[in-house]
Amino acid sequence: MKKMFLPVAMAGLLLSLGSCVSKKEFTKLQTDYTYLQSLYNQSQVDLASSRTRVKSLEERLADAQRLNAELKRQYVSLQGSLDKSLIQNNQGSINISKLVDEINASNRYIKQLVEAKTKSDSLNLVLTNNLTRSLTRDELQEVDVQVLKGVVYVSLADNMLYRSGSYEVNDRAKTTLSKIAKILSDYREFEVLVEGNTDNVPISRPNIRNNWDLSALRASSVVQVLQRDFGISPKRLSAAGRGEYNPVATNDTEIGRQRNRRTQIIITPKLDQFLDLIDKAPATSEQQ
Incomplete structure (x- = not known):
């Protein structure tokens, strides 16, 4: 409220003093x-940015709470097994030492999973903040950066990237793509999927059959720019076209169709470490 009052007060002061002070x-x-x-x-821009960061942190908190609930469930299950084993041990039917080893192995496994997820979430947040800070205010009008469920989504408006009905990336867009490529180069442990999306207006070009073709060609063009012009390893890159079948708004209005015409750069941590951990999950007595 105070921030809004200050400019208004100054404006009123200017009007009232205009006739009774010197020109200087x-x-x-x-x-x-x-x-x-x-x-x-600028304070309004900073406020909007802070709200976006708060939303991202809230999503991370929700993920952490879900993980915590799962860990509690596993703990209760293991504690139940231990209690049951203690009873059976009194009857001479179980090896307590072996069960304790299993519990310790499970605890180490859970700790590894938590550490891997915490590292992934931290890298996502740093990557997002660095990318947002590297873009100009004008670029941020056409580029949307979000973190959803541990994945970074960079959505670029098609009217910034291509001419209408074309799939060739224009020079203006390459300036923005160079900044995104710089972040991708700094975080080599992330994989990159470029995904093209269109509205539902049919395409009428002799060399493009439909919106499936157009979306796939646009995604492929961005991938090739990232590789050819900015040196991103092709082993990290994938291209996909979703045509008109992944809308984020209605196609009944021009504004909605404009939102649907977008290319997304989807940045995800490599899953190797998580798959390795799953393969190394400790076996229990019941599984042996």
Whole structure:
């Protein structure tokens, strides 16, 4: 409320003093007002950015809470097995030492899973913040960066990347793609899927059969720019086209169709470490 009051108050002061101060003083007041107005505008941009970061942290908290609930469930199950084993041991039918070893092995496995997920979440947050800071205010009008369920989504408007009905990346877009490529180069442990999306308006080009073709060709063009122009390893890159079948808004309005015409760069941690951990899951007595 105070931030809104300051520019309004200055404006009122300028109007009231315009007729009773010197031109030099009036010009200084105008300059001060313009400066305060710019500070106010920047504070609104910072507020929006903070809200986005809060939303991302809330999603991470929800993921952590779900993981914590699963760990508690496993703990209760293991504790139940131990209690049952203690009873059976009194009857001379189980080896307590072996069960304790199994519990310790399970605890080590759970710790490895938690550490792997924490590292992945931290890298996602750093990557997102670095990418957002590298983009200009104008670029952020056409680029949306979000973290959803441990995956970074960078959505680029098609009118920034290509001409209407074309799949060739224009020079202006390459400036933005160079900044994204710089982040990808800094985080080599992430894999990259480029996904093309269109609206439901049929394409009418002799060399493009339908929106499936157009979306796939656009994704392929971005992948080739990342590889050829900016040196991203092709082993990390994949291209996919989803045509008109993955809309984020209605196709009944021009604004909705414009939102649906997008290319997404989807950045994910490599799954090797998680798959290795799954393969190394300790066996229990019941599985042996």
